[in-house]
Amino acid sequence: MARIPAEQRRHALVQAALAVIYRDGVAAATTRTVVAEAGMSLASFHYVFDSRDELIREVIAAIVEDVEVAASLSLEPGRDIAETVRNGLRAYMLHVQADPMREVMLNELMNHALRDPELAHLPQIQYRIYRRTAATLLELAAAVSGVRWNRPMDEMAHLFATFTDGLSLTWLGDRDDEAAERTIELAALAVSVFAVPIEQPADPV
Amino acid sequence: MARIPAEQRRHALVQAALAVIYRDGVAAATTRTVVAEAGMSLASFHYVFDSRDELIREVIAAIVEDVEVAASLSLEPGRDIAETVRNGLRAYMLHVQADPMREVMLNELMNHALRDPELAHLPQIQYRIYRRTAATLLELAAAVSGVRWNRPMDEMAHLFATFTDGLSLTWLGDRDDEAAERTIELAALAVSVFAVPIEQPADPV
DNA sequence: GTCTATAAGGAGATAGAC
DNA sequence: GTCTATCTCCTTATAGAC
Numbered sequence: 001m002a003r004i005p006a007e008q009r010r011h012a013l014v015q016a017a018l019a020v021i022y023r024d025g026v027a028a029a030t031t032r033t034v035v036a037e038a039g040m041s042l043a044s045f046h047y048v049f050d051s052r053d054e055l056i057r058e059v060i061a062a063i064v065e066d067v068e069v070a071a072s073l074s075l076e077p078g079r080d081i082a083e084t085v086r087n088g089l090r091a092y093m094l095h096v097q098a099d100p101m102r103e104v105m106l107n108e109l110m111n112h113a114l115r116d117p118e119l120a121h122l123p124q125i126q127y128r129i130y131r132r133t134a135a136t137l138l139e140l141a142a143a144v145s146g147v148r149w150n151r152p153m154d155e156m157a158h159l160f161a162t163f164t165d166g167l168s169l170t171w172l173g174d175r176d177d178e179a180a181e182r183t184i185e186l187a188a189l190a191v192s193v194f195a196v197p198i199e200q201p202a203d204p205v
Numbered sequence: 206m207a208r209i210p211a212e213q214r215r216h217a218l219v220q221a222a223l224a225v226i227y228r229d230g231v232a233a234a235t236t237r238t239v240v241a242e243a244g245m246s247l248a249s250f251h252y253v254f255d256s257r258d259e260l261i262r263e264v265i266a267a268i269v270e271d272v273e274v275a276a277s278l279s280l281e282p283g284r285d286i287a288e289t290v291r292n293g294l295r296a297y298m299l300h301v302q303a304d305p306m307r308e309v310m311l312n313e314l315m316n317h318a319l320r321d322p323e324l325a326h327l328p329q330i331q332y333r334i335y336r337r338t339a340a341t342l343l344e345l346a347a348a349v350s351g352v353r354w355n356r357p358m359d360e361m362a363h364l365f366a367t368f369t370d371g372l373s374l375t376w377l378g379d380r381d382d383e384a385a386e387r388t389i390e391l392a393a394l395a396v397s398v399f400a401v402p403i404e405q406p407a408d409p410v
Numbered sequence: 411g412t413c414t415a416t417a418a419g420g421a422g423a424t425a426g427a428c
Numbered sequence: 429g430t431c432t433a434t435c436t437c438c439t440t441a442t443a444g445a446c
Contacts, residue, residue: 030439043443104316107316111309163371165374169374170363172319173315174328186360190398252429255423
């Protein structure tokens with residue numbers, strides 16, 4: 001076969017591993033299934049990776065770097081904050097429902113990381129990213145709806161990220177579309193307690 | 206070795222499997238490690254189980270039946286509803302923090318179930334139990350704090366269960382005790398919008 | 411650098427003695 | 429019913445030709 005730079009080969013193997021894990025789970029991602037997916041020989045694998053463990057670690061690191069959270073708010077001015085938040089949560093939910101196995105895969109890889117002392121720090125990085133994404137979205141939502149949050153932004157972001165986490169995990173378990181929709185509705189209403197009109201510097205709750 | 210009834214042997218093997226999975230993950234629960242944990246021979250395993258798959262299925266079914274959710278509310282009358290809910294969420298959080306690997310194990314087993322068509326229905330049962338537990342707790346909390354919920358109980362329960370799910374998963378990932386505490390505080394306050402004093406049949410929001 | 415061939419061991423499952 | 433011994437397959441990883 002062609003002479004491929006080591007870095008490129010590593011990348012191709014990581015991508016192949018992701019495809020296998022997505023399809024059949026982490027356990028199914030043996031060196032053999034991965035090289036088959038990548039169209040390589042087993043020896044080529046060991047030329048660029050010392051071991052299967054090293055591959056899995058690179059897979060998890062790649063996931064952490066690339067987590068693109070479904071972060072499209074339908075930002076229509078004129079909507080009140082509850083409506084804007086609800087629309088954002090709905091968009092997130094649709095993203096999960098459109099590709100459930102992606103979430104299962106992410107959960108599997110996180111569990112794997114949590115059991116490997118060498119990887120245990122990676123989920124923390126990932127959750128930092130989640131939180132920052134949440135913060136950005138919450139700021140946008142507030143701006144569009146003409147409110148501000150009367151709680152520290154990082155607290156609001158953590159609340160929001162926690163809730164979306166629960167939303168996807170619970171739906172993966174119960175597959176109850178309507179319950180998810182109603183829960184989103186309630187959460188959007190509830191979280192609006194922390195929004196105050198941007199004019200008056202109130203201090204409610 | 207002693208002559209053990211098949212049912213009892215199956216049970217012992219399921220318990221041994223749980224111990225192994227708790228310690229080292231589902232992947233580590235091979236027939237050999239499990240029988241070693243149970244102090245049996247490999248043949249004894251296959252005398253009562255057709256295959257490893259059957260064992261893992263029984264393990265997951267056992268988990269679903271036995272899920273005892275940490276459901277102790279510190280129910281002190283006189284506390285307002287936000288405080289009561291917050292105390293309940295704190296108790297749940299303490300339970301998770303006291304034994305993180307138990308949660309990791311539950312996540313692993315759920316992921317496993319989600320990938321096995323024969324087991325895919327089990328998480329739904331489990332989540333039905335979660336919801337019913339949540340409903341019971343929310344009713345108790347309301348009673349103790351002299352309020353009622355102005356939303357359907359099953360909606361409130363699903364919201365509550367979703368949030369606790371997110372709480373544990375997020376904490377497993379970020380291990381941020383203080384953020385969890387603040388998120389609990391905010392959630393308890395937010396969810397209180399749906400509580401109305403028990404005297405007046407109001408209809409807010 | 412990339413390949414085929416193979417070593418070395420772990421896995422699930424069974425045979426057959428007791 | 430329970431055991432030891434074994435079959436067969438699959439795994440990770442390496443050797444050595446090209």
